[in-house]
Amino acid sequence: MNGPARSDGLLTGALRDAAGRRRAASPPSLGERLGRALAAEWTKFWSVRSTVVALSATVVLSLAIDALATATEAAHWHQQAPFSRLTFDPTSLSLTGLLFGQLALGVLGVLVVSAEHGTGTIRGTYLAVPQRWLVLVAKALVFGFVALVVGEVCAFAAFFLGQAILHGTTPTATLAQPGVLRAVAGGGLYLCVLGLLALGIGACVRHSAGAISTFVGVLFVLPLIDQALPSGLRDTAAKFLPATIGAAMTAVRLTPEQAGEAFSPWVGFGLLCAYAVAVGLLAAWLAERRDA
Amino acid sequence: MIQVRGVTKRYGRVTAVEDLSFDVPDGRVTGFLGPNGSGKSTTMRIIVGLDRPDAGSALVDGRPYRDLPWPLREVGALLDARGFHPGRSARRHLQALARAGGLPASRVEEVLDLVGLGAVADRRAGTFSLGMGQRLGIAAALLGDPPTLLFDEPVNGLDPEGIRWVRTLLRRLAAEGRCVLVSSHLLAEMALTADHLVVVGRGRLVAETSMAAFLEQYAPARVRVASPEVDRLARAVLGAGGRVEPAGEGRIVVSGLHAAAIGELAHAEGVVLHELSPDQAGLEEAFLQTTAQAAEYRGGAA
Secondary structure (H helix, E strand, O other), X not given: OOOOOOOOOOOOOXXXXXXXXXXXXXXXXXXXXXXXXXXXXXXXXXXXXXXXXHHHHHHHHHHHHHHHHHHHHHHHHHHOOHHHHHOOOHHHHHOOOHHHHHHHHHHHHHHHHHHHHHHOHHHHHHHHOOOHHHHHHHHHHHHHHHHHHHHHHHHHHHHHHHHHHHOOOOOOOOOOOOOHHHHHHHHHHHHHHHHHHHHHHHHHHOOHHHHHHHHHHHXXXXXXXXXXXXXXXXXXXXXXXXXHHHHHHOOOOXXXXXXXXXXXXXXXXXXXXXXXXXHHHHHHHHHHHOOO | OEEEEEEEEEXXXXXXXXXXXXXXXXXXXXXXXXXXXXXXXXXXXXXXXXXXXOEEEEEEOOEOHHHOOOHHHHEEEEOXXXXXXXXXXXXXXXXXXXXXXXXXXXXXXXXHHHHOOHHHOOOEHHHOOXXXXXHHHHHHHHOOOOXXXXXXXXXXXXXXXXXXXXHHHHHHHHHOOOEEEEXXXXXXXXXXXXXXXXXXXXXXXXXXXXXXXXXXXXXXXXXXXXXXXXHHHHHHHHHOOXXXXXXXXXXXXXXXXXXXXXXXXXXXXXXXXXEEEEOHXXXXXXXXXXXXXXXXHHHXXX
């Protein structure tokens, strides 16, 4: 359907040729579609204030809690029992702030999807890209990339800040020591994948408040429930908790007690990735089935 | 060209749309008319693939929406007045859509100018009035310069100037050969904009006809007439087979004759007319009764 050439408005413009006819375009490949969805998600991600607020909160919380934890340890070092001194892990301690940073980053992950449902923006998104799983993949790639960068920045900054605070009082760690680089980089990886898990939860639940509650429940309420289990079951179940996985990933060496109830760092990381993928697949399946 | 074929949609135990079929032709404004809650929005969401019908299908130019290679270049839709993030500027909102749809960035500026939001494009869209929000929604619909357009209650919340602007735009889009579907619960609004009508009541088709034929069939031929020589005109009306009710000093309400016939009578009699207007309120009432009756009749038969 081609309209006649006119110069007064609608029938001119970037999508028309000089005669006012629509320019033809060949069907886009899957790669082109993904590229367009990525560009759109990138634009949306950076054009709301909540992104900058949540990313800043992630960094500030990580570093502030890190400073508090390391300063407290340094202040009490002279009172520590010999066994505690022996098992002291300065790397792990300097990464405790990530436990709070993960909250802010997770909330952002949830909002990347749930805010679109809350505001109705998702309809425009799906009108432009009717392949809903593609929208989800694009969101995960954009958020995952930013979460990885911010997560690693937080982990390394927290590590160096923590070691600087501990310096002169307690033993400190350097990246050259065995396992330290793995633990610090692992802290950033953990934040990134946990954020993606939150994004998946946001896509499944769709309501911001409900999704954030679910995410916080997974992080902080599941461990409490675990504590209420019979002791035999408790240790086995605890291994599977994201919080346990995170603690193991950010530790250079585990106390014998910890080692008994945690997977090794990389196994734990694989498990966390499997959680994120499983929730992501569920979200994609639900998105294709549900009304928007 | 939009084709809706046997679409049924249930939400739990509520049937929003039942076995609905109709066509929306190119080059005309098709009014999608029905009381609130009669399934118009649901049907529009099904056409653009947002909701999934329990039965039937909806095709745009012969294809399901999901299969369109360039959806935004083929279909534009305004579905709700607030389909944007309140913290995002109008320009960024449209830029994101343009990127998702593979449209050049210059299109964003073109549609911003077209709807008159150029000056406020960098303001957070949450600060927009309802009318500005509608304009942003219309800009998004026009972004891909599509041949098929859907507007769900586009004049809701607009001031008279905005309503006139939307009306003119819709007629212009149709005059350019596009397929335009506009929903409304107000017959009077549709009468001014649409050429073709799809009327629904409780999710079922009540009528699919031209606007003129619909008015002919359903509108009560009640016309308000004011004239300094109203008695002489009343006699002429009675002589031509019409009925007359007095309606105050120098005014009558005529039934049984169309406005055109009354005007011709007045001319033939040499009577000056001060007012000659079909009774819009009566029209609206008759329409509501018609849709309610149609729906109840079929509901009762089912």
